[in-house]
Amino acid sequence: MDDLTGQHALVTGGGTGIGLAIAQMLQAQGAEVTITGRRADVLEAAGDQFHPVAMDVNDETATRSAIARSRMDRGPISICVANAGIAEGGPFDTVTLADWRRMMSINLDGAFVTMQACLATLPHDHWGRYIAISSIAGLRGLRGAVPYTVSKHGLIGLVRGLSEEYMRRPVTFNAICPGYVETDIVTRQVPLIAKRDGISEDAARAILAGGNRHKSLLHVEEIAATARYLVGFGSNSVNGQTLTIAGGQL
Structure with missing residues (x-):
């Protein structure tokens, strides 16, 4: 689908960086774009072409409620980009269980809740493109960033599992794995x-x-261009895949 007019897209962490670049690309293609993030002022500063919704993916109730309201206002969420996340590191022997759980809660649980809530808005026969922003850390280990590495591996498992479960529906699930952006x-x-x-x-x-x-x-526009391919014409059979952008083979 080259023209996204009439499609409702939701991008978490959409006020800055990769999320904003993807939101701008989707809006330029005609989609109605809801951007979410923890800070309303950052979302408002992104531009009045978007529909800003203050939402912390670490809060399940708030996330589900915000997505339900977005569906009521702008229709089924046919494009979901689970981009919100944190990147923190340190020696493994200094990582506390609280550190570990915070990383999983935001990076992995947040994507799970977001995608599940967005899928609940989508009629059974509705076209859809769901994308998780993982990382090269989802494909290999990063020294000094074990919890982050595990959370990004988990995102790849999430889209692979969803691609199998929803195989007979016109919706795909893929992960983009950028290097250092x-x-x-x-x-x-x-x-x-x-x-x-x-x-x-x-x-x-x-x-x-x-x-x-x-x-x-890397530049954020490179990640947005990859997302553009995944939501565009000719990507129907790209499902459960990881697209790596790292300047060469890993």
């Missing part, structure tokens, strides 16, 4: 790495870029 998350990590390793911020930035095979940070 030029976002606020990377910006915040740079001084932390510099301080930890006793190096300059430029050197810390180069370390992050070096996590991608071509040694450059």
